Amino acid sequence: MWFNKERIRSLESNEVLRLFLKHKRGVAGLILLSFMLFIALTADFIAPKRFDEVDPSSRLLPPSTEHIFGTDQLGRDIFSRIVYGARIALWVGLLVVVVEAGIGVPLGLIAGYYGGSVDKLISAITDMLWAFPPIILALAIVTILGPGLTNVVIAVSIVSWAPYTRVVRAKTLSIMGREFITAARAVGESSLSIMFRYVLPNTLAPIIVLATLTIPSAILYTTALSFLGFGAQPPTPDWGAMLNEGKDYIFKAPWCSIFPGLFITLTALSFNLLGDALRDVLDPKLRLG
């Protein structure tokens, strides 16, 4: 009796922050992400060198007090490149998510709201996309569009909006069964108004969770494409491109690839931890289970 719906609901909003702060892994993810954001924002101040400053006299130096992450094959300071690279990684991650959500969310809303053949068509497209190996498809798209960071963002977004459509569609379907939707129709709300005033605000929680959970894969895909040489072109300090350049010296100068790799992993990890925590906190059903 104590666990009645009302009381659980009343917990919802006030408790989100408190519950999040109790979530140790979530807090760890947030700290890690804050660190990445910090170095990205303050790159101009904390980077000892410019990211494209070539110094032929100090090529492939191991980590030392002067170059804490060592130098690469052109004598560039790896730490500085990584710090500037954080900007690219985070920006690209964010951009991809915005474009993905921009495509996926409206489609999901429309499919869930109208149902019937509209839903069948959208779901069929989503499923088809889902069945494709994403990296191959992205490769194909970049090949057509040509290399470059913008094109990589477009390619990655195109191959991975499907989860948004699925999640939003499912959530929309469940919301459409709630009585406040019928009540909205009874007072004369239009379809558009119902979709954006009543359905969308109630799908935000899963969208936020999904976004934090897809940023790491967006970062991984873009770095993978950059690693394959389709993404950022030299001398852009893209972590994936750095990995690519460093692979030739993997035995001679492993720091060239270890540090970019480490930062890719840590950034992806921070979003994953954060996303998991948000899901735990925002989804009351899981919380109770």
Add this chain to the structure above:
Amino acid sequence: MELLVVEDLRKYFEFKKGLFARKQYVRAVDGVSFSVERGTTLGVVGESGSGKTTLGLTILRLIEPTSGRILFNGSDVTRLSKEELKHFRRSTGIVFQDPYSSLNPRMRVKEILERPLKIHSDEGEESRVERIIKTLEEVGLSAEHLMRYPHELSGGQQQRVAIARAIILKPLLVVLDEPTSSLDVSVQAQILNLLLDLQSRHELTYVFITHDLLTAKHVSDFIMVMYLGKVVEYSTVREVFSNPRHPYTASLLSSIPIPDPKLRGRKRVSVVGEPPSPLNPPKGCRYHPRCPYAIDTCELREPELLEHDKKHFVACHRAGELSFREFLADMDSFLSE
């Protein structure tokens, strides 16, 4: 004057079980006719699966009927133009069972009540807020609740907000779908009192849908009893409760737990088994497998809803010969006015 006239209304839900299966229909509402006079309350009573909720949604055209006519103020609701439909929305309101589910959790009370006004009138912010506060006060809330979210209100307060939303446009007809069933006993009485107050103040017409016969009796002028999508009995409250003619109505009345320990050993009209699946309703009279009074005819032929006494409609082959007065004699103090 009759505000609402419903003629032979049907709503069949179609669904397929499996890829190659034949289409099947659930006849949620199957040929229902009735009328409601302005300022009165029609109580629609039935168990789960009786189609009472579908009926409520269909007469407001929140579900498209399969066939039949719904005349509201003389015009056919099933054939309204977009503009007329908007006007119809303005003249009708609905209140649901679960108040929390019927309020958008992401909107504050102010916004919930503001939407109908924004859609249907172009008055300014100030006069809108004034009207909202006036309506809130009418339902027993106040300006302090304006900026609250639904989850910050108790169940009773949420239901008051839902009622405020239904009446803010001064409608003629309000459909109340189990408005008190999910509330605590002490709050139920508050809400029933509120609904009756509002009705007499604004001359509202109610269609009151409920499974609780005692509540239906308290608020209604007419009672319509439904079973598996069909009307089995329809008359004034007094008639239905003092002289039920359909065995199902009688067994419903017998099944009510009466809050008086002295009536424990009273005679009852029994009912056998459980309601069958609406997907596959029994042939003939839909009630016959559960009816202790069933005869051969009941299995073969579906009874029509016929007027037996003045304004007392019953759909039973044996309506003429059966009387349940002796069973209900004990409960008289509860059932008669």
Add this chain to the structure above:
Amino acid sequence: MRVPEVLLDVRDLRICYETSRGCVKAVDGVSLEVYAGETFCLVGETGCGKSTLALAIPRLLPPNARILSGSILFKGVDLLRVSDSKLQELRGKEIAMIFQNPMTSLNPVHRVGFQVAEVPVTHFKMSWREALATAVRQLGRVGIADPDLRSRDYPHTFSGGMKQRSMIAMMTTCKPSLLIADEPTTALDVTIQAQILKLLHELKNEYGLTLLLITHNFGIVAEVCDRVGVMYAGKIVEVADVTEVFEAPLHPYTKGLIDCVVARRKSKSRLNQIPGTPPSLLNPPTGCRFHPRCAYVTHECVKEEPRLIEVRKNHLVACHNYEKVGGVSWSS
């Protein structure tokens, strides 16, 4: 008069739920005696602690519940202090429980007959063959048509009423001494409700069960109970025989609840109502917890909490002003 045997004796029980907002005292100092062979009803509104109390008896409380103090003596054994294995043995065999929602109480992946048969196999080391035969018999007893056939079906093919019957069959195969039924008919239709209540009553007489029924419906109280305990905000405010409760309630809350039932009111007349809503148990009102909603409130009620005392024979009430509370309005 013969002194009735006390089967269940709850003493000064306090249970709280740990939430991130603090400790919620769902049951706060409840003492209660249930006599062997009677039907005792715990009645109250949402959140009054009646279900928590019921769950505490077979120690089935959710993990965030904490028992702060008190004891629950069942046939002289303190259920809060016996070992887990002993308790396991008592559950199902001596103490059985059925819940409000029959849809979720049965395991969807096992056949109904199997689930019912499992109980005697566990508790009486009965052979499966024998247990299955018992299960079929028991399913028939609770009113499942074609029990032989239906016992081989899975729960999802059963209607709500049949599931609740199956639960009852499962819980009564071992003929327990105490059956706790938490809102057993709330999710069911009126006609099915009447059938289930009748069944419980028959089984009670047949097996000599003691029935502890939790409900919010005063109609059900009147139909089946011998004695009633009324709960409000984690406390018991009144205990009495059923007729006494309906004819001469002494607590203003009990009176209010009985008064606001629509029966016996002239159609469309104003109902007597209790103002306000039940309080939050996070910080309940001072003194008597009902005082903010009470028509008979005095200074004493705000300051001092009334104790549950026997003011008439077999009639306990926790109210400072019980003498002023008249009978219910419709019976006078």
